[in-house]
Amino acid sequence: MASGQKDGYLVVTGASGYIGRHVLDEARLRGWGVLALSRRPPHRGDVVHLPYDLNAPLPEWPALEIMGIIHLAYDASEKAVRPEREVAAAEELVTRARELRVPFVFVSSQNAGLPTRYGRVKEAIENVVLREGGAVVRVGLVYGGYRAGSGLFWRLDEWVRRWPVVPFFLPSPRVVPIHVSDVARWLCHAVDSAEARGKRVFLHAGAECSLNGFLWYLCRHRRRGWCLPVPVPLCGARPLARLFASVSPRYSWLAQRIEGLIGLRPALRVDGEVVQVPGRTLADGLHPTGSARRRQWLQQGWRLFRGLLGHHVPSLLVRHYARACEAAESGRNGPLSEREREILAIALLEYSPWGAFSSSTDGRLWVAVLRGFRLLFVGLEAAVVLLFQGLKGFFRRFGR
């Protein structure tokens, strides 16, 4: 059991779920104590766990100094708990927060208010929370971090890793992806500040894309390959998903998600105040380390050395290229420009066993002839490039 905390304890329901785990990590990082309410014990040993089920009444808490409540618990199976019970559980929690005079934050969804079971329940809870002066935080498509539970992101991730085809929805719903760590950070911030109290806010991490675009990113960064896009009209997907769900209960989640997706409009509509969260790029967020730079450097390096060597590219050289990029970009604001990257690749090749001058050639005539021919062709290419550059400059000036 965790020892007493200077700042008090944060109560987190659904602490063993996907967002819950990351909230626990963030809270502990800030030095807060955590009272985790969940059916399963949380993944951390340094928090106080209290078994909690949405079907059961709210248990009595140990005598701790509570600093706020974050309500994340939700019946993902949508079968174990009736909707009325979920709303009642939220009411119990928000009442407890009022009694303790601590902030209450409810994590809702982009889908709240849609004519699905999920959307209706979320909206009902939102209304209860707002009535009691709590904060409602709506989030879009939460992704990244480490795996926990069976959220939409992990289902899609599993799909693209396993299958060579990927649905291409027509029309494609718009989603607002946000990294789970960014969500956790903002939730803890909401508890700590009065910024969102009594409000409904939507977390926006800067990236907004179509679901098809998000799936393409998933293929590129999680599967590291291509998937064949299969057009799926959303209107036809609903009966298909229901058919799947009736055949096997394993696919019931699919039917629910499809329902949710159909509810989303092609143009995103956001209710409530939009809060810009300093987020990360999708490429960074989808990388297990939280940064895709190294992978990008490796890919760039491979392409550049392929262009320079024209044959098999030594992987050691590419790895050194990534290290050099890391060294170059540390302490500067932006990434290296394309020209700088090319110069860096040439420099690394020069200081390697594969450089142009690694093998010494003797002074025979055929060497001169070979060099002369190559120079002729490359010189012509350079002349064409210079001509195009000149014409481009001329037309640019002419245009002005």
Add this chain to the structure above:
Amino acid sequence: MRNRETAGWDAIVVGAGPAGITAARTLLEAGWRVCLLDAGERPAEPPPRAALAAFRQHLGNWRWFLGERLESLKAPEQDSPKLRTPAAQRILQGYEQALRVQGEGFRVVGCMAPGGLTNVWGAGVACFQETELREWPLRLEDLREGYETVARRIGVSGSATDDLADFFGTFLPLQPPLPLDPPAESLYRGYMRRRGRVRAAGLTLGRGRNAVLTQPLGEREACTRCGFCLYGCGFRAIYNAADELEELRRHPALSYVPGQWAEQLDTGPEGPRLTTIRLGTGERRVWTAKAILLACGTLATTRLVLGALGWVDRPVRLLSQPAIGFALWVPGGLSGPCPERFFALSQLSFTAASPAEGEATLAAGNLFLGFAVPLWELASRLPVPPLLGYRLLRDLLPSLLLGNAFLSGELSEHSVTLGSDGVLRVRGCYRSELYPRLRQVVHILGTGFRRAGAWLLPGSLRLATPGADIHYAGTLPHSAQPELGQSDSFGAVVGLPGVYAVDASVLPALPPKAHTFTVMANAHRIAAALAKREQRD
């Protein structure tokens, strides 16, 4: 609180660069007790004692060539490749902040490490001719002893019998020249075959005179042609004043005090006084002696003198040589090998003169092997995308020579002003006469090299930013009737009794040739005259 240093030195020499070391040595040899103050503390790190061609094949060594944080790639592009190496970056950084100098259209380069700018110099050696000393209050005969003494001390290699013997000075004791590498040899052969026609175009070619040993001298070894010249010399074959300082420190009459930045100069009843600041701690110290010799580089010396004279917001003339760089293709070197060993400093030297103007030298310069400069550096300077540039250079480099040329300092119109805010502002500007002169020089080079069997590559010619030549001079010129802000023929600064300027700031004119050797010879002359005069008194 100030510490007063009056430990009974006869002279204080400020700066451990080539002029300061020369002056200090001359005074020590005359029996003086000398205190040598230097801003730098750590000397530049020498390169490994290996062949460049082999060393660069080890993949991890890119950090050595480019720097841990790729400082070489990030360095200003207008700088010479020599100044962009990580070793040079380490010793050059911090100079502008310490001196509080601002270049306006002028590239300010200075070095605080022991050895000064000889850490990054091209080691070119040339004596001024009688005609080039027209504005000096002395004759070549007065400098001759200095030239000979310094040449013997630093070791100069080159040919005594080629066409440039008069231009470089015929009286220098020379070590044998280094062998020429293939493209330079091919060009020189072509020149010798068609010598008359090339010289008729105004171009004269000869072997470079370099302060590089081809035979051991004292503790220094002979050149092994390892190819590392751009980064320094692990064998100490290239003269570096820092190496001589190591030897000089063993002299019992020398006190060497590093880490002292000369901040202020003034004169009192007891003689000249110098205030220094210890870099890092800010501790101030005051130094007095009967003579203070300023050898801390033209800009730093000028700052001290202007401050002492109270010349604020008053521009002073500064000389520097307009410099150009170009590439030369020698088709005869196309079948040449990628050498395992080569010499990366000046292989050949040239002068461009117009016969119509009575053979007056318009420009002089040096030719280097293409291999001397990193390939990525060349690729980054081509007008085509770097990857295409790499493919072009891969085949071109064995037959490529790179050249630089310096024009007369009279074509510059720079000025130095000490502002009331304490900032030294250097304004860079070339005179309008430069551009027709430049066209003339390019014409002579193009025609002359073509006749010798080489081609000036189109688009390769570049005029350097003012100041990038690092040949600064002429702010406190020698004069027969010196006025305030000038120096007499023995370097004594008018208005500051006991203060002598011995670096390039006293040169009244800057002909188109390397001036470091003359600065050293002049420093020797001034110090010898000072010692002689004191002895007589």
